[in-house]
Amino acid sequence: MSDHEYTPTSKVGKWFNDRLPLLTLANHLTDYPTPKNLNYWWTFGGILTFCLITQIVTGLTLAMHYIAHADMAFESVEHIMRDVNYGWLIRYIHANGASMFFLAVYIHIFRSLFYGSYKSPREIIWIIGIIIYLLMMAAAFMGYVLPWGQMSFWGATVITNLFSAIPLVGEGIVTWLWGGYSVDNPTLTRFFTLHYLIPFLILGLVVLHIWALHVPGNNNPVGIDIKKPSKDTVPFHPYIVIKDGFALLMFMIVFAFFVFYSPNILGHADNYIEANPMVTPAHIVPEWYLLPFYAILRSVPDKLLGVVAMLSAILILAVLPWLDTSKIRSAVFRPLYKQFYWILVADVLILGYMGAMPAEGLYLLIARVATAYYFLHFLVILPVLGFKEKTLPIPLSITEPVLGGSTNLAMAKNKESLDK
Amino acid sequence: MSDKKPERRDFLFTASYAVGAVGVAAVVWPLVDQMNPDASVKALASTEVDVSSVKPGNTITVLWRGKPVFIRRRTQEEISEARSVKMEDLIHPEKDEDRAKDPEWLVMLGVCTHLGCVPLNDKGDYDGWFCPCHGSHYDTSGRIRKGPAPLNMEVPKYEFVNDNTIKIG
Numbered sequence: 001m002s003d004h005e006y007t008p009t010s011k012v013g014k015w016f017n018d019r020l021p022l023l024t025l026a027n028h029l030t031d032y033p034t035p036k037n038l039n040y041w042w043t044f045g046g047i048l049t050f051c052l053i054t055q056i057v058t059g060l061t062l063a064m065h066y067i068a069h070a071d072m073a074f075e076s077v078e079h080i081m082r083d084v085n086y087g088w089l090i091r092y093i094h095a096n097g098a099s100m101f102f103l104a105v106y107i108h109i110f111r112s113l114f115y116g117s118y119k120s121p122r123e124i125i126w127i128i129g130i131i132i133y134l135l136m137m138a139a140a141f142m143g144y145v146l147p148w149g150q151m152s153f154w155g156a157t158v159i160t161n162l163f164s165a166i167p168l169v170g171e172g173i174v175t176w177l178w179g180g181y182s183v184d185n186p187t188l189t190r191f192f193t194l195h196y197l198i199p200f201l202i203l204g205l206v207v208l209h210i211w212a213l214h215v216p217g218n219n220n221p222v223g224i225d226i227k228k229p230s231k232d233t234v235p236f237h238p239y240i241v242i243k244d245g246f247a248l249l250m251f252m253i254v255f256a257f258f259v260f261y262s263p264n265i266l267g268h269a270d271n272y273i274e275a276n277p278m279v280t281p282a283h284i285v286p287e288w289y290l291l292p293f294y295a296i297l298r299s300v301p302d303k304l305l306g307v308v309a310m311l312s313a314i315l316i317l318a319v320l321p322w323l324d325t326s327k328i329r330s331a332v333f334r335p336l337y338k339q340f341y342w343i344l345v346a347d348v349l350i351l352g353y354m355g356a357m358p359a360e361g362l363y364l365l366i367a368r369v370a371t372a373y374y375f376l377h378f379l380v381i382l383p384v385l386g387f388k389e390k391t392l393p394i395p396l397s398i399t400e401p402v403l404g405g406s407t408n409l410a411m412a413k414n415k416e417s418l419d420k
Numbered sequence: 421m422s423d424k425k426p427e428r429r430d431f432l433f434t435a436s437y438a439v440g441a442v443g444v445a446a447v448v449w450p451l452v453d454q455m456n457p458d459a460s461v462k463a464l465a466s467t468e469v470d471v472s473s474v475k476p477g478n479t480i481t482v483l484w485r486g487k488p489v490f491i492r493r494r495t496q497e498e499i500s501e502a503r504s505v506k507m508e509d510l511i512h513p514e515k516d517e518d519r520a521k522d523p524e525w526l527v528m529l530g531v532c533t534h535l536g537c538v539p540l541n542d543k544g545d546y547d548g549w550f551c552p553c554h555g556s557h558y559d560t561s562g563r564i565r566k567g568p569a570p571l572n573m574e575v576p577k578y579e580f581v582n583d584n585t586i587k588i589g
Binding site: 154157158159160161162164175176177178179180181182183184186190277278279280281282283284298300301302303304306358359360 | 452455456457458461481483485486487488534535536537538539551552553554555567568569570
């Protein structure tokens with residue numbers, strides 16, 4: 001970015017840009033050289049930005065009608081659904097928007113895992129992404145508490161009680177989080193405050209995430225370093241803008257399907273019953289996007305160790321760039337990693353399913369095996385694979401496999417002589 | 421830096437940082453402490469319950485400090501079952517005699533010690549309570565016997581004000 005020379009054509013533009021180089025920034029963003037082989041898995045960054053903006057806009061409008069008080073919250077949500085003009089639409093977009101946000105973020109994360117986008121020099125992008133993911137979970141959890149239904153109340157109780165597993169200070173921390181001796185009005189008002197704050201923190205981190213991305217530039221399906229700009233790149237605008245826009249339209253069709261045809265399918269019927277501290281619903285489960293971690297929590301029979309395992313399952317992702325010892329980024333050239341990758345995907349899906357099932361009998365056994373495998377993948381398989389795996393030869397450039405030529409002539413010639 | 425002798429200036433730096441840290445802590449503490457239970461929450465410290473209508477084998481649930489309290493009038497079988505358990509079979513060893521001073525009445529917080537759900541009456545493998553959230557089983561004394569919960573259900577401070585009234589808290 002620092003080597004970017006740009007002079008606006010108009011006199012006013014030049015005057016403004018000399019004082020605040022916003023036009024230079026805009027020019028950088030439109031010209032930004034992007035690998036030309038990016039596939040549709042790369043469109044989820046833009047889709048996620050859309051999700052964040054959607055949540056902020058619908059959230060702001062809902063906050064104009066919602067009342068954060070234990071006696072009135074449930075009623076005010078029903079008021080939004082029945083009385084407020086288009087209240088039903090805004091709330092359904094917001095509630096399903098959370099699920100769509102997580103759907104997109106999981107695809108985004110697993111794309112990164114497949115193509116090795118977390119590896120050097122993109123570790124900071126990855127770690128910021130994990131922090132965003134953690135904040136997303138916090139925001140989603142607190143948002144789910146606000147309607148003050150049965151699932152809200154008992155979800156809040158169970159999740160805050162996770163902190164009671166901490167030795168000595170645990171109970172004190174839980175009381176502090178609640179502002180009382182149980183989840184009650186003080187809990188609701190602070191959750192509302194934090195639920196309002198977190199999206200803006202995420203927005204700030206997204207700016208850092210993109211800034212950090214623009215330093216080395218995008219990874220790509222081949223996973224090699226490319227020269228920028230070169231024959232291997234295209235300008236962000238219009239090429240990537242159009243592709244992202246098309247993918248976003250497809251995504252919005254799925255989004256709209258949920259909002260208009262099955263707005264409650266991803267929620268729980270119990271949350272249409274007002275919170276009752278005397279009765280726990282017979283079967284409490286978190287939202288679908290937290291189920292794999294919930295399964296890990298339940299598969300450990302000890303309270304403290306269960307909480308530790310669940311948190312480790314998320315935090316282990318932050319050190320992934322150092323656990324994966326392979327220098328080759330893309331799974332396309334890693335025949336063994338590719339297989340383990342798909343086993344991991346299956347493992348996480350199995351964990352998610354087990355998280356929705358009662359923790360007993362065969363379900364519990366499968367959840368335990370899947371939990372063990374999850375950690376095995378990151379702590380044993382990935383570090384060992386980097387040393388043992390025989391990788392396939394990687395191309396010298398993106399154009400080389402297609403056109404036979406390379407933007408880097410010297411390297412191409414060197415390769416030709418090696419081939420002979 | 422290490423081979424340099426400490427000077428007056430180093431002392432000033434250290435002293436400034438120390439005073440600054442104390443100042444920051446003094447400002448942060450009120451912001452943290454405001455989240456602790458406030459005076460109105462603490463004021464709801466005790467509650468009195470009329471238990472004259474509770475028949476043997478029945479449980480009533482009352483709300484105390486926002487939490488459910490189970491008051492169970494136990495049957496003879498339940499009492500003898502609770503008192504015959506060997507200490508070494510318990511995850512959190514507590515004598516039933518210490519949990520229920522009057523053996524007929526068991527008063528405890530109806531809060532699972534795992535993650536705070538309300539266990540269900542007359543359920544589970546030990547004829548006591550069963551927590552539907554993560555499958556903890558409690559016996560007729562409210563002691564944890566099986567599942568992820570680490571402790572027995574808590575017995576709050578309570579007393580019989582007269583034959584029919586229990587004061588909790």
